[in-house]
Amino acid sequence: MDLRELLVNNLNLILDPTAINMKPSQFIAEYGGNLSKIGLVVKPPSGRVFYDSSTAPKDPVHGNFLNEFIKISSDIFDVYAVVNTLLDNYMAEDPKYSSVKSGGQISATHICPSEMTVNYLAKILEEVAQYPVKGVILAGNTFTNRNYCFCDNCKAEFSQIAGIPASFDFNRIQADRDLQSKWLMWRADKLSSMITTLVERLRKVNEKLEVYSEIYLEPAVNYTENLELEYGQNVESISRATKIVFNIHPWTPILPEVNTTEYNRLTSSISKSESFKHRDVKPALLYWNITGEDELNIIKSIADKISAEEIYTYNCYLSGYNQLRELHLGR
Numbered sequence: 113m114d115l116r117e118l119l120v121n122n123l124n125l126i127l128d129p130t131a132i133n134m135k136p137s138q139f140i141a142e143y144g145g146n147l148s149k150i151g152l153v154v155k156p157p158s159g160r161v162f163y164d165s166s167t168a169p170k171d172p173v174h175g176n177f178l179n180e181f182i183k184i185s186s187d188i189f190d191v192y193a194v195v196n197t198l199l200d201n202y203m204a205e206d207p208k209y210s211s212v213k214s215g216g217q218i219s220a221t222h223i224c225p226s227e228m229t230v231n232y233l234a235k236i237l238e239e240v241a242q243y244p245v246k247g248v249i250l251a252g253n254t255f256t257n258r259n260y261c262f263c264d265n266c267k268a269e270f271s272q273i274a275g276i277p278a279s280f281d282f283n284r285i286q287a288d289r290d291l292q293s294k295w296l297m298w299r300a301d302k303l304s305s306m307i308t309t310l311v312e313r314l315r316k317v318n319e320k321l322e323v324y325s326e327i328y329l330e331p332a333v334n335y336t337e338n339l340e341l342e343y344g345q346n347v348e349s350i351s352r353a354t355k356i357v358f359n360i361h362p363w364t365p366i367l368p369e370v371n372t373t374e375y376n377r378l379t380s381s382i383s384k385s386e387s388f389k390h391r392d393v394k395p396a397l398l399y400w401n402i403t404g405e406d407e408l409n410i411i412k413s414i415a416d417k418i419s420a421e422e423i424y425t426y427n428c429y430l431s432g433y434n435q436l437r438e439l440h441l442g443r
């Protein structure tokens with residue numbers, strides 16, 4: 113959809129430098145007047161960052177984007193740095209970091225939320241927090257699907273807790289109700305405590321930073337119903353650490369018509385959630401790519417219905433979207 117039209121409708125853009133063919137100065141000259149805030153991808157799924165890092169590899173083409181952008185923008189509008197956490201193709205090449213599927217297949221896209229990973233990400237966030245950004249949006253904070261993570265570390269840690277041999281796989285977990293609920297809780301805790309630690313480390317650099325976490329709201333896993341089983345995300349505990357951005361239909365990019373059964377299932381999964389029922393905290397929404405007026409109206413209606421504070425869009429799909437989609441819907 114035309115970017116200006118989205119901005120006029122008060123949507124917030126998440127800008128991925130690889131998706132526009134413009135220098136920061138050109139982009140700001142063209143759209144700056146319509147912006148009050150913007151999400152700027154600084155660590156994309158590739159893992160090669162768009163700023164001068166001494167921790168992560170720099171993107172060969174857009175490695176100075178954040179520096180150049182923020183020099184011009186910082187007095188005009190607020191910038192929120194978007195940092196992909198566990199979705200990191202570069203680090204996934206290193207077997208010490210990569211996530212592993214039940215059965216032993218090494219992930220090419222995701223890393224395991226191990227202590228080493230948390231440390232690596234914390235260093236990156238500490239660097240990002242040195243820039244004059246208003247906040248940080250943590251994206252891709254998920255396991256790929258229910259078959260992850262079965263790396264040696266995860267297996268060793270969980271086998272200790274559960275008192276089972278370290279050679280287990282997902283079939284073994286699934287066959288035992290008690291074991292499965294222990295596994296789900298342990299795995300979700302691992303993800304939530306990663307986020308909590310990252311927030312602590314960020315706030316040590318700048319205590320005023322606003323922090324958001326992206327949570328998938330995907331119909332293929334019945335929204336919040338199987339969210340923990342599939343992606344390891346526990347809305348309750350993550351929302352205690354950060355504000356929430358719900359990524360609506362991330363892997364099934366068709367929105368339900370307003371007031372249909374599916375639409376009601378989607379909106380009630382948020383409004384019934386304990387995190388948003390009693391507290392005065394409002395979530396934000398994200399939809400990758402709004403293709404036209406109809407989708408814009410549906411997303412605005414969802415935002416209204418759940419009293420969302422704001423709506424973000426990339427106005428495009430992530431690079432490698434089709435592969436990621438299959439992985440996230442895979443069993």
Ligand SMILES: [Zn+2]
Nearest residue numbers: 224261263266
């Ligand atoms: Zn692992």
